[in-house]
Amino acid sequence: MLMGVAERKERHKEDLKREILDAAKSLFAEKGLEATSIRAIAEKIEYSPATIYLYYKDKNEIVHALHSEGFKLLVSHFEVLNHISHPFERLKGMGRAYIQFALQNPDIYKLIFNMEEPLKHVANCFEEWDEGDRAFDILLKTVGECQRLNYFNGFDAQQISFVIWSTMHGLCTLRTTGHLSHVAAAKANEQDIDQLMTSIFETFIIVLERLKS
Amino acid sequence: MLMGVAERKERHKEDLKREILDAAKSLFAEKGLEATSIRAIAEKIEYSPATIYLYYKDKNEIVHALHSEGFKLLVSHFEVLNHISHPFERLKGMGRAYIQFALQNPDIYKLIFNMEEPLKHVANCFEEWDEGDRAFDILLKTVGECQRLNYFNGFDAQQISFVIWSTMHGLCTLRTTGHLSHVAAAKANEQDIDQLMTSIFETFIIVLERLKS
């Protein structure tokens, strides 16, 4: 077999993996995770269901591929903010990026955070969540830099980082599951739900700012 | 038909509903939500799968019954704290109760919060989430009382309530999905995960206390 041919086939193979992933992503976004069948993905890319299994071991592997991709996207959103020199301003930017990511990719967000990962594969887990750890490290580092400017005085950087992550994650989760909208509606708060979310975020920022001594 | 007989049958019917619910709850806790089949529930109570459908319309109705029960349990955990006169102490108690509830009933917790409710039934939704709204109202009221003691000065009670809910919910969700453990492990923080969670909670309490003017 010629060298070039092998490459072309390899490329084609990668292309099909991408096609599968894209089809899966769009169907997940449209119908949800559980409601999307392998057969539906296969039909979308005009292949037999069995073909999917030549490119991905199972449905979980597809989910994890999207998981990994989603995380890299989130981290890339963070890295854009590196140019902001003031760490607290950067922290604010990260919060906004986090919210934006959750709102723009609600299904990927749920995929990443709201699902207990299949405990099985250990090796994979490490690889996947390296991204997660990196994201947390960026947060931790930023909080540390803030402390040198007298933010979060007297607090442990890691603890504060966990609190911040919890708050942002909780807010996004309540939003994407619809619970925020529900309670807001019950409180006759008819304003735009995203505006409510933004104002909650801003309140949180003010809370954090008050921790500056 | 005698009057007493009708009552007895009605009681039996209620008993079987309970049996189904208990079987479902234990199986959900053991195997998870999606992994538990109607057939498995039926086998556990030693009835035919079809029988389940004489007592519950669908699997969703079973889930919602547990949902409703779980919420009432949470609210009851809150109401025990009514005797605490100092509102901020009561708020702390609520936080602890919330965490305890999430840790002791992780599957019910996920059921309530981490699932987008089937959008279908409107009437049901209202009933179910009355409990949710009540829980939020209790929080809101407590925050309001705190403000009269100069806590959260200059903040809107509703906004602060949402921030508090977000933080607690985020913390519990990160815990029950295993993400907290993962990142903590990566940070070589080998201490007990529940202890970590408690200390994050305490840090959050200190943050809130700093908002007292």
Add this chain to the structure above:
DNA sequence: GAAAATTATGAACAGTGTTTAGTATATCGT
């Protein structure tokens, strides 16, 4: 005890993820 109403079920339907045996297709050495 017979009739009527209630309660329980076996079997089936349409769907799921996944495996396998077998078929096309493309590449290879000659």
Add this chain to the structure above:
DNA sequence: ACGATATACTAAACACTGTTCATAATTTTC
């Protein structure tokens, strides 16, 4: 160019799932 070989693909089946429905068993009523 052709037969052999390796690759890519798929139809069919398996063991599940939630759910329905006609039928059977049981209980209650008269």
